[in-house]
Amino acid sequence: MELTAHPEQARYRQHQAHWPFCRTAIERWRVDGSTIPVAVYDLAWTYTGAQTFVHQLADLFQTYNRVLWEHFPYCSACGGQCCVVDASDVRTFDLLALALLGETPPVLPAWLDAGRRTCIYLTSGSEPPRCSWPERWRTVKCWSFYCLGSKPLAKGADVGESYRMLTAALASIVEERLPQPLRRYEGVANEQLSVRLEDPVDFSNTIHRALAAIFVDPFMQCYPIASLAVEPPEATPNLFLLEDEVTDFIVAAMVELDDDRAGSAGDLLAKQQLWEDLATLSWIVENRPATARRQLHELVQRHAQAQDFDLGHRLHSQLLHLLAVWQ
Ligand code: SF4
Ligand code: SF4
Structure with a gap:
């Protein structure tokens, strides 16, 4: 279908418009070599420190997704049915993370592989369909999402127990690999992030709240860019x-x-x-x-x-x- 006819095209344009501001702000920081203090979390961000943080987060989520796809049968049997309209939830942190990794968000062609019900970033030209975001950074929401899939479970399977096993496996990865700045957030907020995993969208929103507090808001005070609207009217x-x-x-x-x-x-x-x-x-x-x-x-x-x-x-x-x- 034509890009202009896709239900997410306005949001895609918004991501594209926001991206150069994020990339330029990160580049200015790299050149300045300044340190951004965040006293409440006892943090002092440097450009290379932020790069390390994003690498650690990417490592955490890549491991999380390997467990989802290789150790449980749900995602591999379903093949990505959560890649639907409105699912990607691109935020400012996702674009800043891309800039810190030296990556760019996908630029879509005028004629899309995606249908009107699929995520605008899904390319169905390949088999199976693939996400067009860089492998080194999908959005926090996309990386966090999990479920028990669209195929029926084995007869007599205990659904609650299946959920508990899956969330326990994911929680242990989050607890083991959570980067230090987010541990500081947990300490100050008196909140364990992995507890939110029971609902993956709530988990993703909580991670974004933490990222805003420890990094995005302090960064934007030093290098002002407008925040990407979380829920544009479209x-x-x-x-x-x-x-x-x-x-x-x-x-x-x-x-x-x-x-x-x-x-x-x-x-x-x-x-x-x-x-x-x-x-x-x-x-x-x-x-x-x-x-x-x-x-x-x-x-x-x-x-x-x-x-x-x-x-x-x-x-x-x-x-x-x-x-x-x-x-
Ligand atoms: S993983 Fe990629 S294709 Fe799937 S919802 Fe997220 S951005 Fe869209
Ligand atoms: S998270 Fe759920 S919908 Fe998405 S690929 Fe895995 S099983 Fe399928």
């Missing part, structure tokens, strides 16, 4: 667009369930549960409660082990898609 229509699709799915699924009253007592119970979950999903989309992410998370867990109903699998895919973009 984001909301994208979510609405997705919600319209979810609403259409709910209506069609309820009709399908209503038409299919056959089956054993066990089947009927499962269908009753599906009906209730569709109603819950409809309520979440309509009312956007503060607890939406937690409720979506619970529904995803329940339907990760949907074995017997194709409809359960399709509901699980819709839920994953919503969860990947709902901030």
